[in-house]
Amino acid sequence: MKTETLSVISLFLLVAGIFGAAAENDTVNNTTDLKNASKGPTVQPLSLSVSVTAEPSTVNLGTVYPDGVERSYTNIVNVRVRYFLSLGDTLSVRASGDMINTADSSQTIPLSNLKFSTPSVAKRSFTTSDYVIATYGGIFDPRGSREVPLSLYITVPPYTDPGTYSVTLIYTAT
Secondary structure (H helix, E strand, O other), X not given: OOOEEEEEEEEEEEEEEEEEEOOEEEEEEEEEEEEOXXXXXXXXXXXXXXXXXXXXXXXXXXXXXXXXXXXXXXXXXXXEEEEEOOOOEEXXXXXXXXXXXXXXXXXXXXXHHEEEEEOOEEXXXXXXXXXXXXXXXXXXOOEEEEEEEEEEEEEOOOOXXXXXXXXXXXXXXX
């Protein structure tokens, strides 16, 4: 069985200037960037040909404070599957693991704090296992494409150490 795995998104979370003072959580400019990166050609197991892309290639999620409040980014990523002769295949998404501070790998933000939703999938946390976000293809649709808008939700826990945190999101067509 051949599968298509495409690493398309690296999430960069910049959490800067967190200082605690007597049960207070003072914060300063926290920025989140989302980056897409494609890897290699692929072949679909039940298709003659398939490709997966995610747009845009870079998304700036703006200022994110470490206050435990969930921020939402509606339809911020558009994932597209293009195929030829596909029969009921699926598109899945998963993450590489917790969001890790790029300067100090001992500092992390739990993956459960990064969530997603699509028009057909209710909001849920990313996991390290594939989760089906769409099916595509069919007998009467031999050549085509399927677009899936992806909304993201992020929560930065209070007292999170400042830095740039990253995680890779992986789309798999099977």
